[in-house]
Amino acid sequence: MRLNPLIGITAIATLAFLYLPMLAVAVLSFNKTRYGLTWSGFTWDWYGRLFSNPEILEAARNTFLLAALSTLVATVLGTLFAIALERYPWPRKSQGFLENILYLPVVTPDIIFAVALVVAFGAFRMVSSLFEPGLFTMILGHVTFQIAFVALTVRSRLKSLGHDLDEAARDLYASYGYYVRRVLLPLLMPGIVAGAMLAFTLSLDDFVISFFTAGPTSQTLPLLIYASVRRGVTPEIHALSTLIFLLTVLLVLASERLTRR
Template sequence: MRRQGLFVILMTFAGLVFLYAPIVTMMVLSFNSSRLVTVWGGFSLHWYRELLNNEALLDGAWLSIEIAALSATAAVVLGTLAGFVLSRFGAFRGKVAMAGMVSAPLVMPEVITGLSLLLLFVAMEELIGWPAGRGITTLVLSHATFCMAYVAIVVQSRLAQMDGVLEEAALDLGARPWRAFLDVTLPMLAPALISGWLLAFTLSFDDLVISSFVSGPGSSTLPMLIFSKVRLGVSPDVNALATIMITIVAACVFLYAWRASTRLGRRKSGAAGTQPSGA
């Protein structure tokens, strides 16, 4: 660890205040019994009760969970294959194109992705009659596509840390490639697959723009419902919803960070001296 300059420390704390002030404000306001942002009417769980009685919002939340789970699962399968192929198969025809297509969704403006997928689904329905109409199917296909990019990146970075010696050993001992993948590569990839799935789940669950293009009547996801509510102005039950969602995410993220940190500490104390500093 290096000594930190005063400027760096001040800027970091200012940055963190900037990141968290709005979130904390929203969380505090979710317990405000007054509808007004500026009047503290006393502590109350009123908006949470309101939220639990809002059938439309709960249906939307359930639909979003369903879509996110399906999309994340598909994205993990596809993203793992893509990541594995790109980092373990050496050179092959179309590798550059595939690498480009895997990473492009990370920066592609969402309005373009949404529009292009919708036009694809409309054309497919005309040509082959599938997917019929727009709804859960089109939402899952779209979300799986942009989420697989993130999973592929996570998997690739994990594979880059593993040097492949164990896989080679398995192959030398006569395992078929498929067995070596299932018995050796996949267990070592497991942490990356879990974080990839969670990342894909949250990205799908939070998506508004792409979903708005490819969803149909009766398949309004939670972000779409929130957006139409928020467009009409501040509504305190959205504060309550945001507080619940952020608390869940924060718990998961810090649990993960804590586990990763203790693992790192253990490895370091177990192999003192062999671990290059800063690795």
């Protein structure tokens, strides 16, 4: 197909527009001056300081803890949910209801999602102090939106698997437990891993849900960056952002590799 060169130029300009912000942050993370935007020489200093800043290290630890724990829970729940939806003959009406439950976390605007969680935790707090804003409430919140994304990913894998191997296992007298362990789960593994990776990146990326459910001791990296934008950004934050960017890219590339096989 031949395209008008104008289309190509617009496309490249649009791409440049998407990369401009990241590029600016990356360049400034190597800038010697602490204040202002003028270039005054190259330095690695800010990256070094990053690793001796206790606030940033603490936030990094929280971010990964939050992402890892919530992904773990969401992957288990989401996978079970997908199997239930795809491999059991629910009556039509219940199926419709379940589909709505599945899509609800995907289509709810995240600010409403966050507000609903604030209200829920407010009510739960009357029962138990466990629900004071903090890492625990953040995990609960993240799992709630991750489940749907895991379930959708695993479900599309289940759909493409079809029923042949299920039937073969049954014909060969596999018990249900044996079938799940030795047939279904191994076949589903690429889908489960892809779903988990997606859930993990979503958690790392989330700002709004974290912002509304975080407590004073559970600062994550996005929250830290937001707070420092309000106080005035330092080159350390540029360095941190650049590292996060590189890390996310690596993570997603790795998950692509894993799921392609």
